[in-house]
Amino acid sequence: xxxxxxxxxxxxxxxxxxxxxxxxxxxxxxxxxxxxxxxxxxxxxxxxxxxxxxxxxxxxxxxxxxxxxxxxxxxxxxxxxxxxxxxxxxxxxxxxxxxxxxxxxxxxxxxxxxxxxxxxxxxxxxxxxxxxxxxxxxxxxxxxxxxxxxxxxxxxxxxxxxxxxxxxxxxxxxxxxxxxxxxxxxxxxxxxxxxxxxxxxxxxxxxxxxxxxxxxxxxxxxxxxxxxxxxxxxxxxxxxxxxxxxxxxxxxxxxxxxxxxx
Amino acid sequence: xxxxxxxxxxxxxxxxxxxxxxxxxxxxxxxxxxxxxxxxxxxxxxxxxxxxxxxxxxxxxxxxxxxxxxxxxxxxxxxxxxxxxxxxxxxxxxxxxxxxxxxxxxxxxxxxxxxxxxxxxxxxxxxxxxxxxxxxxxxxxxxxxxxxxxxxxxxxxxxxxxxxxxxxxxxxxxxxxxxxxxxxxxxxxxxxxxxxxxxxxxxxxxxxxxxxxxxxxxxxxxxxxxxxxxxxxxxxxxxxxxxxxxxxxxxxxxxxxxxxxxxxxxxxxxxxxxxxxxxxxxxxxxxxxxxxxxxxxxxxxxxxxxxxxxxxxxxxxxxxxxxxxxxxxxxxxxxxxxxxxxxxxxxxxxxxxxxxxxxxxxxxxxxxxxxxxxxxxxxxxxxxxxxxxxxxxxxxxxxxxxxxxxxxxxxxxxxxxxxxxxxxxxxxxxxxxxxxxxxxxxxxxxxxxxxxxxxxxxxxxxxxxxxxxxxx
Numbered sequence: 173x174x175x176x177x178x179x180x181x182x183x184x185x186x187x188x189x190x191x192x193x194x195x196x197x198x199x200x201x202x203x204x205x206x207x208x209x210x211x212x213x214x215x216x217x218x219x220x221x222x223x224x225x226x227x228x229x230x231x232x233x234x235x236x237x238x239x240x241x242x243x244x245x246x247x248x249x250x251x252x253x254x255x256x257x258x259x260x261x262x263x264x265x266x267x268x269x270x271x272x273x274x275x276x277x278x279x280x281x282x283x284x285x286x287x288x289x290x291x292x293x294x295x296x297x298x299x300x301x302x303x304x305x306x307x308x309x310x311x312x313x314x315x316x317x318x319x320x321x322x323x324x325x326x327x328x329x330x331x332x333x334x335x336x337x338x339x340x341x342x343x344x345x346x347x348x349x350x351x352x353x354x355x356x357x358x359x360x361x362x363x364x365x366x367x368x369x370x371x372x373x374x375x376x377x378x379x380x381x382x383x384x385x386x387x388x389x390x391x392x393x394x395x396x397x398x399x400x401x402x403x404x405x406x407x408x409x410x411x412x413x414x415x416x417x418x419x420x421x422x423x424x425x426x427x428x429x430x431x432x433x434x
Numbered sequence: 435x436x437x438x439x440x441x442x443x444x445x446x447x448x449x450x451x452x453x454x455x456x457x458x459x460x461x462x463x464x465x466x467x468x469x470x471x472x473x474x475x476x477x478x479x480x481x482x483x484x485x486x487x488x489x490x491x492x493x494x495x496x497x498x499x500x501x502x503x504x505x506x507x508x509x510x511x512x513x514x515x516x517x518x519x520x521x522x523x524x525x526x527x528x529x530x531x532x533x534x535x536x537x538x539x540x541x542x543x544x545x546x547x548x549x550x551x552x553x554x555x556x557x558x559x560x561x562x563x564x565x566x567x568x569x570x571x572x573x574x575x576x577x578x579x580x581x582x583x584x585x586x587x588x589x590x591x592x593x594x595x596x597x598x599x600x601x602x603x604x605x606x607x608x609x610x611x612x613x614x615x616x617x618x619x620x621x622x623x624x625x626x627x628x629x630x631x632x633x634x635x636x637x638x639x640x641x642x643x644x645x646x647x648x649x650x651x652x653x654x655x656x657x658x659x660x661x662x663x664x665x666x667x668x669x670x671x672x673x674x675x676x677x678x679x680x681x682x683x684x685x686x687x688x689x690x691x692x693x694x695x696x697x698x699x700x701x702x703x704x705x706x707x708x709x710x711x712x713x714x715x716x717x718x719x720x721x722x723x724x725x726x727x728x729x730x731x732x733x734x735x736x737x738x739x740x741x742x743x744x745x746x747x748x749x750x751x752x753x754x755x756x757x758x759x760x761x762x763x764x765x766x767x768x769x770x771x772x773x774x775x776x777x778x779x780x781x782x783x784x785x786x787x788x789x790x791x792x793x794x795x796x797x798x799x800x801x802x803x804x805x806x807x808x809x810x811x812x813x814x815x816x817x818x819x820x821x822x823x824x825x826x827x828x829x830x831x832x833x834x835x836x837x838x839x840x841x842x843x844x845x846x847x848x849x850x851x852x853x854x855x856x857x858x859x860x861x862x863x864x865x866x867x868x869x870x871x872x873x874x875x876x877x878x879x880x881x882x883x884x885x886x887x888x889x890x891x892x893x894x895x896x897x898x899x900x901x902x903x904x905x906x
Contacts, residue, residue: 242803262659268809279804282904283822292818293808325904345808 191218192251193349193380194239199248201234208234209245210404216349221375222382223391223412226401227427232384235401236351239382240264240271253348269297272342276354278334280326286337287313287322290344298345305344312340316370332363336370343374350374352383386431392416400424521878524553534561538869554875555867562861566879569697569852575689578619579700586612594894596901609711610674614681620704621693624685632683635676642669660811693771697852699883701771705843705853708775709782710836716779717786718825722816724791735787742784747845750777755849774846782839789831793824826902833895837888855880 194216201209208231216222224232237243239252241264250257253270257263281289290309294300300308313319316336318329326334335355342350352371356364368390375381375394385391391398391412398415400408400423408415408424416432419425465474477485484500486492526547529537538555539545559566568579589608592598617623646666648654654662696704723735742750754777755770762768797820805815825832847856858876861867 240807242806265809265811268807271807273807275800275804275807277800279798279800279807281801281804281819281823283826283902293810296814296818297809327904341808 192216193218193220193253194382195249195251196238197249199238199245199250201231201238201243201245201247208404209238212248212406214399214406216380216382218348218380219378220380221394221396222399223395223397224382224384224399224401225386225388225391225427226407230401231404232401233353236273236353236382236384239349239351240268240273242273265297269345270348271351272345272347272349273351274335274338274342274353274355276357278326278331278338278358280334280338280341282326285323285325286318286329289326289337290341293341293345308344308346309340312343313337315343315373316340317366330363331359332366335359335363335367339367339370339374349380349382352381352385354384354386356385356387388416388432400427402427520552520874521554524551525556526553527556529557529560534558535865535867535869535872538867538871543870553871554878555869555871556875558861558867558869558872559875559879561867562858562864562876565698565861566854566858567699569700569857570695571691571697571700572689572695575622575691578622578688578691582616582619583703586616614678617678617682618686618688620691620696620700621682622686622688622690623682624688624690625682627680627683632676632679635672635679639669639672639676642666642672645669663813693769696771698857699854701846701851701857702840702843702854704771705775705778705846706840709779709839709843712779713782713786713839714832716783717790718821720783720787721790721794724787725794739784739787742781743788745781747778747781747842748848750781751845751849753777770849771851774849774851778839778843778846782835785835785839786832789828789835790824792831793826793828794820796827797824826899829895829899829902833891837891840888840891841884854883 192215194214196212196214199209199212212235224235226232234243238245238250241257252267255263255267257267284292287309290313291305294305294308295302310319310322313322316339318333318336321329321333356367359367368387372394395412397409398412399406402423408419408421416428419428484496486496526538536545537557540547540549540551542549568576571579589604589612592604593601593608642665645662646669649659649662649666720735720739723731724739726732751774754773758768758773801819805819810818843853844855846853852860858880862873862876
């Protein structure tokens with residue numbers, strides 16, 4: 173399903189300086205009375221590819237949405253790209269500039285053409301000159317292999333194409349970290365591959381990625397680390413080989429048996 | 435890829451009914467004649483319901499439908515003919531002998547027209563055209579009104595035609611310089627320069643703009659950055675206001691025309707365009723305010739909207755014309771047109787705000803998150819992402835509100851302003867033209883003028899809707 177072998181080890185050796193891109197310390201969050209994130213501790217270094225999995229409602233989407241303040245955590249420290257994530261709007265803006273996000277339902281801007289979707293943030297947030305923004309947009313649209321759709325509108329594209337545009341849109345800001353929130357869950361089966369291929373290529377280029385996904389094939393081939401969450405906690409994390417072949421926790425075993433068992 | 439072939443297909447395994455392998459593709463055929471082209475349209479839309487005689491029930495239904503269709507068509511054409519007959523075929527067009535009302539009298543009534551005649555009396559309208567369109571505006575100054583109309587029309591059409599260059603610039607002129615120009619031309623200007631108010635506005639404006647600059651240069655940071663940006667924008671409003679004060683203050687040597695002499699279509703257009711143009715941005719701000727997470731902005735917006743929406747327009751106008759002068763210190767006299775203008779505009783803003791809020795609510799949460807995630811600020815995401823979509827969705831509602839206020843301007847006649855309807859009614863009271871068809875003719879003209887404007891707006895909004903349709 174997914175391209176084979178991403179140069180996992182090379183990447184790790186290269187990042188010997190271990191720049192920490194994300195650090196979460198004792199992060200807690202509640203939705204009303206519901207304790208949705210419970211004492212989350214996570215460190216992600218530059219170039220690392222993390223896959224977060226777990227049953228629905230386990231808080232995995234909330235976890236990554238806390239990293240760019242789409243959700244506000246109530247307790248604990250989050251540090252992204254060296255910037256403390258607190259109520260300071262300036263910090264939040266700075267973090268959002270460095271963090272790209274891809275959503276389950278794409279969230280493209282339907283009133284703008286594909287290329288305008290990609291140029292918008294560079295022009296308005298990074299203050300890139302228009303011509304340069306267009307160049308950047310075309311570069312990344314070419315990378316996700318849909319430069320020919322640049323002048324169409326999102327409504328005219330297939331789901332897989334839209335999701336690739338969403339990836340290109342995030343890349344146009346040239347982020348340090350990419351967050352993927354179930355990027356293939358809303359796609360028809362025949363379109364999942366094209367999106368995963370794009371993500372694999374991105375991983376090969378050394379992008380730091382945190383992916384919430386149920387694509388276990390992708391996790392096996394790309395991830396440096398797989399994190400399993402349940403009931404708002406990180407239950408188990410390990411390298412994919414060990415995680416899939418030799419899960420330690422009963423909850424992990426149960427989860428894996430359910431998603432791999434058919 | 436697909437080729438024409440015969441309809442003949444064979445199941446390869448004859449024993450097994452459920453197994454089937456297609457040998458040849460089924461042909462791609464044009465649609466039957468009854469569902470395409472003119473014949474198809476007529477069939478679908480008119481005859482399909484009348485031509486089915488396959489069963490007794492269907493036959494009865496078809497006959498009833500045919501009778502009903504003929505009946506409706508008869509009523510329609512009869513009415514249209516009646517209207518055309520009144521307005522054109524039977525109408526009196528000329529009054530060469532200057533008989534005034536007698537030109538539209540029948541023999542019975544003392545005139546020359548055959549008894550039982552019923553038609554429009556156009557000489558009456560021709561004689562009253564000036565009053566219906568301009569009220570008591572002095573004749574020698576009508577060129578000022580006409581040139582204001584002409585310039586406004588040119589600028590508006592320029593903005594509306596997509597292919598023309600500099601549309602944004604022309605739009606900016608239309609919203610800034612043109613209103614000042616119109617005010618000076620219509621009133622005559624020369625209200626006198628209050629150096630104090632101009633000075634205060636200029637100083638506040640410059641101060642706010644430099645605050646905004648400081649924010650841009652990075653000298654202001656943290657939570658005050660947004661405030662400084664807003665101050666920068668607000669500063670330009672003060673500068674604009676100062677410029678407006680200077681423009682209407684300077685004496686251009688035009689004769690003054692008191693707004694009491696304004697009337698007819700002029701009042702209708704002035705009140706309607708002001709209300710429409712001001713209420714749209716005000717309504718957007720109120721709608722955003724009502725959905726804001728800032729308690730102050732939210733509370734103020736809710737109070738404003740609920741107050742103005744809770745009061746009938748007539749009450750607003752009465753309050754504006756009767757109550758406000760009571761609260762004013764003696765000698766201060768607000769222009770009555772200005773009072774009505776402010777009343778109608780604020781009242782309209784509340785309605786506009788609620789229409790736009792409906793649009794904001796229809797926008798998917800993912801759009802807000804998408805805009806946040808790429809790092810757009812609140813105002814950027816509103817301006818670039820949310821509002822364009824929200825306004826497009828509620829365009830029919832916005833145009834509905836605009837058309838509605840255009841017609842509601844007739845209510846200003848109750849506070850002594852002669853709008854299109856009021857002015858026409860005044861001419862109907864003129865005994866010199868008193869005939870049995872006088873009122874019908876007058877109201878027909880009012881209806882026609884209103885219809886032309888409202889229908890124009892309606893069609894233009896449909897064009898915009900089609901243009902903004904992105905196929906989602």
